[in-house]
Amino acid sequence: MKTLDRMKDWAVEMRTCREVGRILQTYLDGELDPGRVVKVTAHLEHCRRCGMEADTYERIKESLARVAQQGLIRPEDQLSIERLRRFADNLRA
Numbered sequence: 537m538k539t540l541d542r543m544k545d546w547a548v549e550m551r552t553c554r555e556v557g558r559i560l561q562t563y564l565d566g567e568l569d570p571g572r573v574v575k576v577t578a579h580l581e582h583c584r585r586c587g588m589e590a591d592t593y594e595r596i597k598e599s600l601a602r603v604a605q606q607g608l609i610r611p612e613d614q615l616s617i618e619r620l621r622r623f624a625d626n627l628r629a
Contacts, residue, residue: 552579556586564593589627596620 556579562568563576580587600617 553583553586556580556583557589560586560590560593564590564597592627593624596624 556563556576559568559572559576563573568576580590600620603613603617
């Protein structure tokens, strides 16, 4: 019985992770409705995987913003920036 309960808990958690993954960028951009913000915040506090994903997104956004603000985007940096964007897109998928 305990194994079945753990499998059910795992299935619920995976469904929640997928749901959070679909709206994570909207959440991080501050464009999510307050009710969902509470749910996503609670999930990120308890789910290490999703929390790490959110942290990675935040670091990428901060890095890109810093580079853009400094106006230091050199041609050779464009490739790195594009790789970061693809990485972020893959995380979302």
